[in-house]
Amino acid sequence: MLDHQSILNALQPVQDPELKKSLVTLNMIRNVSIKDSTVEFTLVLTTPACPLKELIIQDCEKALKELPEVQEVKINVTSETPVQKALPTQQSIPNVKNIIAVSSGKGGVGKSTVAVNTAVALAQMGAKVGLLDADIYGPNAPTMLGVEDYQVTVEKRPEGDILEPVLSNGIKMVSMGFLINPGQPVIWRGPMLTGIIRQFLHQVNWGSLDYLIVDMPPGTGDVQLTLAQSVPMAGVVIVTTPQNVSLIDAYRGIKMFEQLKTNILGIVENMSYFIPPDLPDHSYDIFGSGGGMKASQELQIPLLGLIPLEISLRQGGDNGVPILISHPQSASAKALKLIAQKIAGKVSMMALA
Amino acid sequence: MLDHQSILNALQPVQDPELKKSLVTLNMIRNVSIKDSTVEFTLVLTTPACPLKELIIQDCEKALKELPEVQEVKINVTSETPVQKALPTQQSIPNVKNIIAVSSGKGGVGKSTVAVNTAVALAQMGAKVGLLDADIYGPNAPTMLGVEDYQVTVEKRPEGDILEPVLSNGIKMVSMGFLINPGQPVIWRGPMLTGIIRQFLHQVNWGSLDYLIVDMPPGTGDVQLTLAQSVPMAGVVIVTTPQNVSLIDAYRGIKMFEQLKTNILGIVENMSYFIPPDLPDHSYDIFGSGGGMKASQELQIPLLGLIPLEISLRQGGDNGVPILISHPQSASAKALKLIAQKIAGKVSMMALA
Ligand SMILES: Nc1ncnc2c1ncn2[C@@H]1O[C@H](COP(=O)(O)OP(=O)(O)OP(=O)(O)O)[C@@H](O)[C@H]1O
Ligand SMILES: Nc1ncnc2c1ncn2[C@@H]1O[C@H](COP(=O)(O)OP(=O)(O)OP(=O)(O)O)[C@@H](O)[C@H]1O
Ligand SMILES: [Mg+2]
Numbered sequence: 001m002l003d004h005q006s007i008l009n010a011l012q013p014v015q016d017p018e019l020k021k022s023l024v025t026l027n028m029i030r031n032v033s034i035k036d037s038t039v040e041f042t043l044v045l046t047t048p049a050c051p052l053k054e055l056i057i058q059d060c061e062k063a064l065k066e067l068p069e070v071q072e073v074k075i076n077v078t079s080e081t082p083v084q085k086a087l088p089t090q091q092s093i094p095n096v097k098n099i100i101a102v103s104s105g106k107g108g109v110g111k112s113t114v115a116v117n118t119a120v121a122l123a124q125m126g127a128k129v130g131l132l133d134a135d136i137y138g139p140n141a142p143t144m145l146g147v148e149d150y151q152v153t154v155e156k157r158p159e160g161d162i163l164e165p166v167l168s169n170g171i172k173m174v175s176m177g178f179l180i181n182p183g184q185p186v187i188w189r190g191p192m193l194t195g196i197i198r199q200f201l202h203q204v205n206w207g208s209l210d211y212l213i214v215d216m217p218p219g220t221g222d223v224q225l226t227l228a229q230s231v232p233m234a235g236v237v238i239v240t241t242p243q244n245v246s247l248i249d250a251y252r253g254i255k256m257f258e259q260l261k262t263n264i265l266g267i268v269e270n271m272s273y274f275i276p277p278d279l280p281d282h283s284y285d286i287f288g289s290g291g292g293m294k295a296s297q298e299l300q301i302p303l304l305g306l307i308p309l310e311i312s313l314r315q316g317g318d319n320g321v322p323i324l325i326s327h328p329q330s331a332s333a334k335a336l337k338l339i340a341q342k343i344a345g346k347v348s349m350m351a352l353a
Numbered sequence: 354m355l356d357h358q359s360i361l362n363a364l365q366p367v368q369d370p371e372l373k374k375s376l377v378t379l380n381m382i383r384n385v386s387i388k389d390s391t392v393e394f395t396l397v398l399t400t401p402a403c404p405l406k407e408l409i410i411q412d413c414e415k416a417l418k419e420l421p422e423v424q425e426v427k428i429n430v431t432s433e434t435p436v437q438k439a440l441p442t443q444q445s446i447p448n449v450k451n452i453i454a455v456s457s458g459k460g461g462v463g464k465s466t467v468a469v470n471t472a473v474a475l476a477q478m479g480a481k482v483g484l485l486d487a488d489i490y491g492p493n494a495p496t497m498l499g500v501e502d503y504q505v506t507v508e509k510r511p512e513g514d515i516l517e518p519v520l521s522n523g524i525k526m527v528s529m530g531f532l533i534n535p536g537q538p539v540i541w542r543g544p545m546l547t548g549i550i551r552q553f554l555h556q557v558n559w560g561s562l563d564y565l566i567v568d569m570p571p572g573t574g575d576v577q578l579t580l581a582q583s584v585p586m587a588g589v590v591i592v593t594t595p596q597n598v599s600l601i602d603a604y605r606g607i608k609m610f611e612q613l614k615t616n617i618l619g620i621v622e623n624m625s626y627f628i629p630p631d632l633p634d635h636s637y638d639i640f641g642s643g644g645g646m647k648a649s650q651e652l653q654i655p656l657l658g659l660i661p662l663e664i665s666l667r668q669g670g671d672n673g674v675p676i677l678i679s680h681p682q683s684a685s686a687k688a689l690k691l692i693a694q695k696i697a698g699k700v701s702m703m704a705l706a
């Protein structure tokens with residue numbers, strides 16, 4: 001006879017393809033109910049951005065239909081993003097489950113573009129997402145999300161001032177751009193940077209977030225150190241363009257995070273090639289080719305994806321309408337969406353490892 | 354009868370087209386000698402990279418040939434780069450006449466590319482040139498000049514350690530890249546940056562230089578402040594790409610230097626358009642267009658030139674053979690050479706103003 005235990009037994013062999021463990025062991029099967037020959041349960045994924053959702057559902061259905069008593073299977077899919085563990089020296093942000101930095105050694109490789117679009121993609125897939133623009137001197141995220149004229153409001157609380165993040169495309173965000181007039185430079189020495197980054201982490205009304213994406217400035221200095229040392233990070237995504245000078249700086253960035261004991265989630269190669277919109281059979285390696293793959297192999301770090309040079313991606317950044325919204329079918333939008341899913345998958349792996 | 358004074362009188366109306374003053378007043382006419390109907394003199398330009406050299410020579414010849422006694426004119430052209438004045442709080446580098454920073458707010462816009470090629474162009478035209486790579490976290494200049502495996506030597510002197518610069522393509526250079534192993538990150542907080550920049554300025558055996566080009570890191574922080582405050586600068590060249598996010602950061606960079614009372618020599622627009630090498634009648638504005646001109650007009654700052662996207666320019670940077678050497682006839686090499694000449698002209702104007 002069909003009972004709760006026989007369902008779990010049948011599902012025991014089904015694995016999460018990424019975490020490589022049984023769904024049952026991972027406590028991803030819940031609320032099992034049986035009515036006649038219909039089995040219904042909730043599949044609790046580790047991220048709303050699970051790239052293998054369909055595959056997992058199919059595997060469950062297949063496993064259950066091997067039980068002769070089962071005629072119908074109803075699966076309700078939801079997700080519970082796991083929480084990263086903190087080191088004793090790090091102070092978690094309450095209810096912020098995973099902090100993900102988007103970094104590189106080199107400037108202008110597309111960190112902000114990847115950070116903003118990863119945030120948009122994860123939000124589109126149903127995750128609760130925050131975006132912390134840690135580029136104090138060159139805050140580009142507000143422009144890229146069309147909120148450059150916004151200001152953050154400050155709430156006086158007994159425990160100190162709390163910033164209310166700006167809401168854009170379902171994403172809660174803070175940026176130096178919301179605290180200064182447009183075009184005004186922030187002429188600060190390093191220790192000031194440390195202060196504002198701490199504030200952006202701990203004195204913002206982030207609420208509960210599955211992912212807090214951090215758009216990093218170039219370099220391996222104050223901001224990188226402050227972030228890695230003061231909060232538990234799920235990991236860092238390294239963006240590089242294919243050419244030598246960018247790879248060399250990317251290696252430096254990776255080594256820094258390794259020294260700071262921060263997980264490297266993977267490498268994104270951006271500006272990989274240019275296909276003229278009117279000549280789809282031409283392709284130009286303006287910034288070279290193969291650099292991301294080379295780095296991935298040499299350093300044994302996953303390559304999360306390649307993003308081509310696309311005029312509409314740049315326009316999306318300039319106009320404040322991310323390409324995932326303006327041109328979701330473009331090659332770069334598809335690449336960015338897949339990258340976001342892979343990031344979410346790696347983050348779950350880290351938390352459950 | 355022809356005499357020294359009549360020659361000077363005849364040359365008095367001839368102006369330096371850039372400085373808009375008489376060559377005679379500027380003391381650019383020297384060693385006048387008269388033999389029968391032949392007049393010979395030395396024309397002392399204010400830079401070996403004078404873009405208007407030929408024009409000035411023609412103007413002199415024309416003015417002198419109006420004297421009926423003159424049959425032949427012999428002009429020996431040389432140059433004496435003028436020296437920038439220092440503020441009381443700034444410490445000049447002995448024998449270093451002009452310090453020129455190449456900066457921007459944004460990363461990856463081509464600062465290092467412009468700095469390296471400006472240095473090469475000025476050296477090719479006969480100037481004594483140094484290159485200070487002030488990008489401590491991401492030192493790319495050694496790669497771009499093919500000397501990434503070099504090390505600087507240190508000389509113990511009674512007054513302290515003195516670094517011996519690396520020589521490449523006739524350019525004396527120092528870089529953090531010469532002090533660390535390749536790929537090693539420099540995980541430093543701001544105050545350390547200030548120290549090394551001071552050392553790169555004042556504890557290097559620069560010898561005598563017409564121009565010391567400084568390749569700046571992105572941002573408006575420690576390095577920018579230290580440079581502007583500790584040495585007299587001839588001025589700063591702002592590099593931007595055409596798109597919004599880059600322009601916004603360029604404005605920030607310009608405002609910072611204005612606040613620090615540093616001259617802005619002009620704006621360079623880089624990555625202006627892409628012409629596929631096999632399709633010379635196609636052109637793509639991958640990163641937008643017109644941004645440099647817009648900034649130039651809005652801020653009343655000269656536009657020094659536009660550099661197209663060219664694969665060989667990127668390859669030159671990656672392979673360590675600057676495009677001015679590998680492809681001197683390419684569009685970007687020509688643009689870079691003109692930009693170097695304009696920079697040199699502006700610097701002379703500043704010094705003589
Ligand atoms: N794949 C792409 N195709 C076209 N344009 C792109 C692409 N990726 C990024 N860009 C554009 O290139 C510029 C630089 O990208 P972005 O600002 O994201 O880089 P960054 O690494 O954050 O720079 P910084 O170091 O200044 O923070 C932006 O104008 C962006 O819109
Ligand atoms: N006009 C161009 N055409 C093709 N490639 C270019 C052009 N200008 C620069 N590049 C390439 O783009 C990359 C970025 O340029 P560069 O390193 O000079 O920028 P940067 O502003 O110094 O960056 P950073 O902020 O990291 O110091 C380099 O690989 C360079 O070779
Ligand atoms: Mg950025």
Ligand SMILES: [Mg+2]
Nearest residue numbers: 464465488493
């Ligand atoms: Mg650079």
